[in-house]
Amino acid sequence: MLRQQQRLVEQLRTAGIQDQRVLAVMGQVPRHQFVDEALANRAYEASALPIGYGQTISHPYTVACMTAALLENQSHAPARLRVLEIGTGSGFQTAVLAALVARVYSIERLALLATRAAQRLQQLKLRNVRLQHGDGNHGWPDYAPFDGIVVTAAAKGIPRPLAQQLTIGGCMVTPLDTGQEQVLIRLTRTTAEEFCHELLGPATFVPLLSGVAFGVSP
Structure with a gap:
């Protein structure tokens, strides 16, 4: 697995990921532990993989790109940042963030995915993560404000x-x-009422839904 993981890191570097902190963490977090055992041999492929219930573990490049974009231009060192994640999913992006920032607060609307992710994160002994089964559209006001989302x-x-x-x-x-395509953006809060946004490129994600689900069907 280690050789496959390092090969993936080199692919990410070739694809344009330059943040050495992100590359290092992508080479350390065991992605194979965040997919079903039947897919473990594909965990370090450059592709998204199904995790059940109509959801996927994001493409490794997407995880690295979003993480690097979040860390770029932050006024605080990563080790001091408090980050909110909407959509825990498998927990892989959560684990990558947790290796870089002070605290991660993550919300997942599907109860079974939230439970699985919690188990995986506990196995990795990540102590700086707090999970919630809930509707991510509302954020997590009890712990706001966040340096990154x-x-x-x-x-x-x-x-x-x-x-x-x-x-x-x-x-x-x-x-x-x-409505015609998906794009990835970075929204920065410049003042209490003003925001600016940057286009980061095309994207492919499942839709953001409202409400919560406890069973198999979302």
């Missing part, structure tokens, strides 16, 4: 409650569904 599902527009939970100078990396 990562959204792992595509919304029709930027959820205002999430934007309002950013610190001044904080940023949110999120995919948006324009």
Whole structure:
């Protein structure tokens, strides 16, 4: 697995990921532990993989790109950042963030995925993660504001409650569904009421849904 993991890191570097901190963590977090055992031999392929319930573990490049975009231009060192993740999924992106920042708060609407992710993160002894089974569209006001927010599902527009939970100078990396395509953007809160956004490139994500689900069907 280690050789496959290092090969993946080189592919990420060739694809344009330059943040050495992100590359190092991508070479350390065991992606094979975040997929079903039957798919473990494909864990270090440059592709998204199914995790059940209509969800996927994101493409490694997507995870690395979103993480690097979140860390770029932050006023605080990564080890001091508090980050909110919307859509825990398998827990892989959560684990990557947890290896880089002070605290990760992650929300997953599907109870079974939330439970599995919690078990995997506990096995890796990641003590700086707090998980919630809930509707990510509302964010997590009890722990706001956040230095960064990562959204792992595509919304029709930027959820205002999430934007309002950013610190001044904080940023949110999120995919948006324009109706014709999906794009990845970085939204930075410049003042209490003003935001600026940057287009990071095309994206492919499952849709951001409202509500919570406890059973198999979302």
